[in-house]
Amino acid sequence: MALDGFFIHAHVHALNQTLEGLKIDKIYQxxxxxxLLNLRGRGSVKLFISAHASHPRIILIDSKPETPQxxxxxxxLMRKHISGGIIQSVEQDGLERIVTINISARNELGDIVIKHLxxxxxxxxxxxxxxDENQTVVDSIKRIRLSMSTRPMGPGVRYTLPPSTKAPTFKTDRESFSEKLSDVKLPVFKxxxxxxEGISPSLASSITHQxxxxxxxxxxxxxxxxxxxLYASFIDHIEQVKRSNGVYMYFVAGTYKEFxxxxxTHYRSLxxxxxxxxxxxxxxxxxxHTKKDTNRVSQKSNHLIKLVDxxxxxxxxxVENLEGDLIEAGKLExxxxxxxxxxxxxxxxxxGMKSITVFNYYTNEDLEIELDVTRGPNENAQRYxxxxxxxxxxxxxxxxxxxxADEEIRYLDHVRLLLDQAESPDDIEEIKEELMETGFVKKIYSKKQKRAKKLPPHRYESSEGVTILVGRNNFQNDELTLKKSFREHIWLHTKDTPGSHVIIQAEFEDIDDQTIIEAAEIAAYHSKARYSSQVPVDFTEVKFVKxxxxxxxxMVIYEDYKTIYVTPDEDKILNMKKVD
Incomplete structure (x- = not known):
């Protein structure tokens, strides 16, 4: 997927032309x-904004989706702060994948200020x-605690851009390009x-191909x-994006693969x-819509997604409330x-004494202790x-x-991922059965209801012809790893990230490093890090998984493992997939 900084640059230009000057009429979550923002001005416009982990996007849609009562x-909070506001502009931060909608709206004093979405x-x-007008976060749709990230996000936090070491693409000249090239040893496209900034693996491949x-x-x-x-091709791609006014869509065997x-250029040559x-x-x-496979999969998964959410x-x-209790309880000493x-x-x-100052023989200092005037000496001590x-x-x-709760959150996070990545109604049905067995969904019994035939694991074949299997759900993960695989087979899983169990049906001595790399890429693809780069994947022999x-x-634990970092390439992975 090329939802990179270059694409967003062109898309933001188009959005700005459409949205500038429109009034925010209604806001839905x-x-x-x-x-969903309902906008009015030159007719009615519906702006859909998603922070979905797999499919984040900003688009204009025709119909209003179903919203909670x-x-x-x-x-x-959004309604309070920007309802009735006027969109002044839509901007991109450099070539980062960050879009800012600047809105003029009234503050609590009735003054017009610029707020930023x-x-x-x-x-x-x-x-x-x-x-707000001071770049302070009023709120975020996903609150990120400091314990979860070095970049917390929530009410009162001063907004800062995500840390980046990337060079500003539009300002790179021939000399700095050459200097950066001489400093590293990597594949050119990587x-x-x-x-x-702004360059995706697909765009990098196009630059090198040209x-x-x-x-x-x-x-x-x-x-x-x-x-x-190489530099000439780099500059040519930059100039093309500056004047871009549309989208190039690429199809393989009728399937929409990329935009x-x-x-x-490399897709043209293929x-x-x-x-x-x-x-x-x-x-x-x-x-x-293509990535979601069919509306039927979406419809079957929506109810379960709502329950899991x-x-x-x-x-x-x-957990958040209990963490507050822990802070208070931490004073027990x-x-x-x-x-x-x-x-x-x-x-x-x-x-009748309100307090007493006593000698603290642990610190060799005096300590004043509050007393209940209605209680005697022993009662005050017992009260503490x-x-x-x-x-x-x-x-x-x-x-x-x-x-x-943390264990259940990790489990449900993975179930949520499986629902997002489900490829067929049968996948959804198996996940539903799993949720029934674990008690998160009420069991439904029917004499007429036939138990769905179990789906086989996803099957891939490496470039060396080695079979690689991937669990479709958590029950299948357990069965694949703990019952169906030999002790010397190789097990892989993304590090600290929800994902499926992956099994290489071979021993270490029978495969090369390329097979491990490809299996790790498959593990990253079947995880929450599907669209991330440099994803850490752990691998070990099945006998070390318990x-x-x-x-x-x-949910398993494992030891005696190694870690490899990979970037999943969807086209490459789909080409390895085999259909039974």
Missing amino acids: INATDL EPPMFCM KIEIMGKHSNIMLL WLYLTF AGIDSKTDTASLEKEDIDP SSIPL GYEERFTTDFDEALITYY LHLDKLRKK ALRLRGELLTANLHAIRK YKRYNKAKTTLEEAQKFIEI KPSGAKPG
Whole structure:
């Protein structure tokens, strides 16, 4: 998918022409990640904004999707701050995948100020934030705690751009281009998209192809005469995006595979069918409909997605509340100390005293302790001991629940991913059965209902002809890893990221490094990091993978592993897939 900085540059230009000067009439929040703005001015326009982990996007749509009867808190806050506002402009931050909609609206004092709707289109890190005139976050559709990220996002946080080490593409001259090229040793196409803003792997491959250079050629092996055509191709692609006014769509065997704001030369050479349209929204809507496979899959998954999202919301809110309790309960040692010191000084306490200053023999300092004037000396000491015991019990119970909740959140996060990546109605049905067995969905019994035939795991074949299997759901993950595979087979899984179990049906001594790389790319593709780069994937022998007693389906622990970093290439992975 080429939803890169170059495409967004062209798309933002088109959006700005359409949206500038329109009034925000109505605001809806469709679900946990998607917004809809009803705009009026030159007719009626519906702006759909999504921070979906797999399909983040900004498009104009024709019809209003179904919305909840009770608007979520973020939606209500949006209505309060920007309803009735006028869109002044739509901008992009450099060539980053960040879009800003600048809106003039009235503040609480009735003064007109500029507020900013920030949309970060960054795969699993996608988010929508409303900023005030001082660039302070009013709220975000996904709240990110400091414990979850070094870049927290939520009310009161000062907005900063995500950290980036990439060079500004539009400002790169021939000299700096050559200097950067001489500093590293990488495949040329990889060097391009890791070094410069806005360039995706597909665009990088097009640049190298036009320059007559194999995309996988190592930068260290480039000759001096190679740099001029590479830089010329680099500049030509930049100039094309500056004047881009539409979308190039690429099809393989009738299937919509890719889109770009400029022609991709390597796809032309591969014989992909190329179609052009000036309608950005039509191109994106068609693409995402294709990626969803069929409306039937979407319809069958929607109900389960809502149930899973509901469970996740409840668990996260409970954890958030309990973390607050932990902070309070963390003061329990101070309560115990006060009880102890009062007990040691009972002779000095008189009923009716508001406080007493005693010597703290742990710190060799005086400590003032508040007293209940209605209680006697011993009762005041016992009061602190009771508060200590209550806080201790609260702390222990909160810690236990948080551990259980964190495990359920990890499990449901993966179920949510499986629903997003489901390829057929049968996939959805198997996930539904899993949720029934685990108690998240009420069991439905029917004499007429036939149990669906079990689907086989996804099957791939490496370039060396080795079979690679991937679990479709958590029950199948367990079965594939713990029952169907030999102890010496190789198991892979994305590190600290929800994903499927992947099995190479061979031993280490029988395969080469390329098979492990390809299997790791497949593991990254079947994970929440599908559209990310440099995804860490752990791999080990099946015998080192264990399932803890009482663990949720698909949840395992493993040891004696190694980690590899890969960037999944959808075309390459789909070409390896085999259909039984």
